[in-house]
Amino acid sequence: MPQSVQLIPITGLPLISPGDDLSQLLVHALAELNLTLFSKDILVISQKIVSKAEGCFVNLAELTPSVKAYELANVTGKSAAHVEAILQDSVAIIRARRDLLIVEHRLGFISANGGLDHSNVGHDPNLLLRLPDNPDASAKAMRQKLQQLTGANPPILIIDSHGRAWRKGTVGVVIGLSGLAPVQNLRGTPDLFGELLQHTEVGFTDQIAAAASMLMGQAAEACPIVLVRGLPFEFDEQATAAEVMRPRETDVFR
Amino acid sequence: MPQSVQLIPITGLPLISPGDDLSQLLVHALAELNLTLFSKDILVISQKIVSKAEGCFVNLAELTPSVKAYELANVTGKSAAHVEAILQDSVAIIRARRDLLIVEHRLGFISANGGLDHSNVGHDPNLLLRLPDNPDASAKAMRQKLQQLTGANPPILIIDSHGRAWRKGTVGVVIGLSGLAPVQNLRGTPDLFGELLQHTEVGFTDQIAAAASMLMGQAAEACPIVLVRGLPFEFDEQATAAEVMRPRETDVFR
Numbered sequence: 001m002p003q004s005v006q007l008i009p010i011t012g013l014p015l016i017s018p019g020d021d022l023s024q025l026l027v028h029a030l031a032e033l034n035l036t037l038f039s040k041d042i043l044v045i046s047q048k049i050v051s052k053a054e055g056c057f058v059n060l061a062e063l064t065p066s067v068k069a070y071e072l073a074n075v076t077g078k079s080a081a082h083v084e085a086i087l088q089d090s091v092a093i094i095r096a097r098r099d100l101l102i103v104e105h106r107l108g109f110i111s112a113n114g115g116l117d118h119s120n121v122g123h124d125p126n127l128l129l130r131l132p133d134n135p136d137a138s139a140k141a142m143r144q145k146l147q148q149l150t151g152a153n154p155p156i157l158i159i160d161s162h163g164r165a166w167r168k169g170t171v172g173v174v175i176g177l178s179g180l181a182p183v184q185n186l187r188g189t190p191d192l193f194g195e196l197l198q199h200t201e202v203g204f205t206d207q208i209a210a211a212a213s214m215l216m217g218q219a220a221e222a223c224p225i226v227l228v229r230g231l232p233f234e235f236d237e238q239a240t241a242a243e244v245m246r247p248r249e250t251d252v253f254r
Numbered sequence: 255m256p257q258s259v260q261l262i263p264i265t266g267l268p269l270i271s272p273g274d275d276l277s278q279l280l281v282h283a284l285a286e287l288n289l290t291l292f293s294k295d296i297l298v299i300s301q302k303i304v305s306k307a308e309g310c311f312v313n314l315a316e317l318t319p320s321v322k323a324y325e326l327a328n329v330t331g332k333s334a335a336h337v338e339a340i341l342q343d344s345v346a347i348i349r350a351r352r353d354l355l356i357v358e359h360r361l362g363f364i365s366a367n368g369g370l371d372h373s374n375v376g377h378d379p380n381l382l383l384r385l386p387d388n389p390d391a392s393a394k395a396m397r398q399k400l401q402q403l404t405g406a407n408p409p410i411l412i413i414d415s416h417g418r419a420w421r422k423g424t425v426g427v428v429i430g431l432s433g434l435a436p437v438q439n440l441r442g443t444p445d446l447f448g449e450l451l452q453h454t455e456v457g458f459t460d461q462i463a464a465a466a467s468m469l470m471g472q473a474a475e476a477c478p479i480v481l482v483r484g485l486p487f488e489f490d491e492q493a494t495a496a497e498v499m500r501p502r503e504t505d506v507f508r
Contacts, residue, residue: 003263003264004260004261004263005260005261005468005469006258006259006260006261007258007259007260007261008258009257009258009449066467077350095506097506097508100506102506109420110419110420118449119445119447119449119454120445122449123449142495161456164418164419164457164460164500165364165418165419165459165500165505166363166364166500166505166507167419167427167457167498167499167500168436168437168455168457168497168498168499169436169437169455169456169457169458169460169498169502170454170455170456170457171425171456171457171460171461171464172461178417182422182423183422183423184423191373191374195372195374195376195377196374198387200373201422201423201424202415202422202423202424202425203418203421203422203423203424203425204423205258206421206423206425206464207425207426207464207465207467207468208468209470210425210460210464210465211261211461211464211465213461214259214458214461214462214465214485215259215485231469240400242421244421244422244423245420245421245422246418246420246421246422251419251420252349252351252354252356253349253419253420253507
């Protein structure tokens with residue numbers, strides 16, 4: 001049988017609170033599952049537990065909305081405080097319509113509501129979860145800690161779920177990473193007939209993110225970490241998640 | 255250990271030619287790999303081998319470009335015959351720039367170059383591969399044939415690689431399917447804290463497509479079919495790939 005890829009859900013993690021050490025909790029969960037971590041694995045981690053561990057909450061009751069936030073609240077039907085929270089994490093407004101606010105996040109990603117989310121946060125309707133301040137750094141720190149704890153050094157992808165411009169439904173995408181380049185350039189690679197490919201770039205880590213998000217689910221979020229085993233890759237220690245962003249000057253949909 | 259998902263590359267298929275019976279070839283390949291097909295599996299199939307089996311080629315040397323094709327050739331730098339081929343499979347032009355022609359395909363998908371592709375087609379530079387005429391019907395017919403041959407009736411996804419508006423690199427997406435609904439609606443599903451989700455739609459089959467495309471690669475395309483094993487799903491015999499398309503009236507990026 002050919003080499004297959006395994007997507008292993010890491011269950012058994014507790015509810016995450018600010019200050020929790022995700023690496024330590026992951027090592028415990030792996031031990032409970034009788035799983036050994038290898039450097040040739042890839043760890044895919046939901047942004048939500050990273051944000052929770054880092055205490056990236058925003059309390060809408062504590063915000064004073066700007067004039068701009070009131071204007072956009074009027075357009076979108078969202079509360080002014082909610083819009084204010086989105087604006088504080090954004091650098092540009094891409095589209096604002098009824099029930100829709102698509103922004104460029106300060107991290108460079110274009111998505112709805114600036115990565116803010118209320119699901120799986122708790123019962124306080126004013127409490128939203130923000131994206132981590134520096135997801136690449138979060139991934140790198142977690143990798144270093146895991147190496148200390150286990151000796152293994154697998155790449156880490158921190159993922160969120162984004163909508164798409166023309167297709168319904170969210171899919172997992174990478175917002176932070178360590179150890180793996182987000183885009184594979186196949187230009188000049190021979191095809192089946194030996195013809196060289198002209199301009200094929202593959203969204204490698206986003207494909208991995210989408211694969212892992214199949215197992216994470218969106219609702220009860222009982223599986224915030226997926227271990228990918230058997231997928232060949234090359235380490236890239238300089239890679240950043242921002243490399244996947246299309247530069248503004250070649251963005252024709254802004 | 256929790257239930258993991260296996261992505262199994264189906265290697266050993268021959269180069270596909272017009273008239274080939276993909277179901278028969280797949281059954282042979284599975285036998286060579288000592289794999290038994292189950293109805294609870296999901297089969298993910300590259301659009302390219304479906305198009306080849308169905309003879310969906312276009313020969314640029316046989317096309318007479320329209321005035322519109324010459325205009326767009328001028329804008330994009332593509333040949334007028336190439337643009338003509340794209341226009342013949344499209345219903346709307348979304349963006350035209352140097353080296354870029356994004357259209358709405360007659361099947362509803364918005365992507366670059368109308369799904370036409372020269373890679374893995376052969377040495378004749380005039381020969382391009384078109385999308386299948388009716389990928390949902392192709393998936394359904396293949397499923398019926400597989401059921402006759404094996405007794406198993408797994409859902410089938412036919413996938414292509416699309417670019418994204420704001421992120422570099424292509425990812426696998428579904429262009430035809432049978433047996434599985436493309437979008438899962440989680441509205442009203444409880445989260446970890448028992449709070450009901452407000453508006454979460456998940457691009458379920460696109461996540462599966464992206465997962466499979468990790469294994470297919472884009473270059474030598476030695477693995478045009480991936481078997482997904484262990485992912486829970488519910489059959490939907492009425493589902494169509496078109497359900498994933500965002501309706502024009504809610505498309506703010508046209």
